[in-house]
Amino acid sequence: MLIGVPKEIKNHEYRVGLTPSSVRELVARGHRVIVEKNAGGAIGLTDDTYLAAGAELAESAAAVFAQAELIVKVKEPQPDECKLLRADQVLFTYLHLAPDRRQTKLLLDSGVTAIAYETITDNHGGLPLLAPMSEVAGRMAIQAGAACLEKSKGGAGVLLGGVPGVAPGKVTILGGGVVGYNAALVAVGVGAEVTVIDRSLDRLRWLDQQFGNRIRTLYATADTIEASIVEADLIVGAVLIPGAAAPHLIRREQLKHLRPGTVLVDVSIDQGGCFETSRPTTHADPIYIVDDIVHYCVANMPGAVARTSTFALNNATLPFTLALADKGYQRALLDDPHLLNGLNIHRGQLTCFPVADALGLPWSDPLGSLQASP
Structure with a gap:
């Protein structure tokens, strides 16, 4: 699978979706990772460290979005990023859709499959990625x-x-x-x-x-x-x-x-x-x-201590990123009910009930939505 990591563009957001260590794990499993140039430079994760881990570099976010099958970010995509998403892609990031009708509509219109860090669960009733x-x-x-x-x-x-x-x-x-x-x-x-x-x-x-x-x-x-x-x-x-x-x-x-x-x-x-x-x-x-x-x-309070936050976040997200890359998103979601709870949007359907309830939009059962897909 080709995984893309664009540079975050939210105000004073210096975190990055994948560290060089996470890239190395993905590359070792046969995946390709393309990282936008200087995505982690502000926190000492230089382009050279990504190249040493096996990543490829892209000149722009548009180049990352154009090529990647799985986009791994930190913060919710901004409107300009939403316009770069497409129906055959998977977006893995924080979304926080409930108060954000505009972002929700843009993601629904894009046809992307969007998995939110903040609604993935664990066996103890916790939210391990949040x-x-x-x-x-x-x-x-x-x-x-x-x-x-x-x-x-x-x-x-x-x-x-x-x-x-x-x-x-x-x-x-x-x-x-x-x-x-x-x-x-x-x-x-x-x-x-x-x-x-x-x-x-x-x-x-x-x-x-x-x-x-x-x-x-x-x-x-x-x-x-x-x-x-x-x-x-x-x-x-x-x-x-x-x-x-x-x-x-x-x-x-x-x-x-x-x-x-x-x-x-x-x-x-x-x-x-x-x-x-x-x-x-x-x-x-x-x-x-x-x-x-x-x-x-x-x-985005943790963005102020972006280096600490990036490594802490990657410690939690990496197992799920590996599962999505190794199995493909559909099999990974079907195999793991906790990861399935992270599915917020799937190909134009809103699959997270609390978000649908908060925004007054139609809700689709996530399992049914997945099983109905080709």
Whole structure:
């Protein structure tokens, strides 16, 4: 199979779909890999390292898309990239379609088969390809939020860890999953007072076991959320419903009850955001202020630490990339129900129910769609 790796073009996105090590694994199995020139140069993965691993180089993204049977990326294809896709190709990347009708329509119109990292599952009910980036984003949420609390950024001028004689800052984390746990880990590490809110009692018990009395855990109700956010200096939105749009846990009218300079970091922004006032921002222009409340809603947070993120992501994606290349996408999907859960779009049909439900579009059963294909 011919696998293509274009350079990412989203704002300040320096990650790359395949590392040279991953390329070497694919080439050793008899596959060809074509990589756009300088795709990984920003993070020290030079063209020479790709050539040494057995890759071929392409002058442009258009050349990669024109030749490849399987496109491996990191972020969702931008409109110009969607126009390069075709019906006999497979796209393997993060998609986050639920809040993105335009991208969904472009992919449906292209006829491509699109497999989303974020909806692939595992035997434990987890999301193994989302987890590594959630770990990065959770840890970065506290780092970014702490910077936004500085007065020069519009924040309240609070140091999360405090100092002797001055109380530490208060962090409220909405969601106790992978993002929430990693955010709590860093927030506790810097000495903040941390509250994690979740609707799963099992998850709250697990968090209590991990942190003991270093954090406070609360069951998610409207009352507990309202009571916690009015006390917080930093609020991290870390809610995930796989494949679906995130629920709005903080409404616009509630902002007036927060202290001026409170910071909201919305890690759920890829799925539409869990604050009503959230809108996607970029690393070039990461924050905005609504009603004296600072919003940080960068949609590709792990891209800021692109080298770490690229290697962490490849560790998770490589087994699935190998399966798709070795078996062909249809056999790979039929053989692995967890990989099949990643099938979002197949030849003009929307095959991920939460996405179809969020966008009000027709849904096709993924297994039936595959079996009906020639």
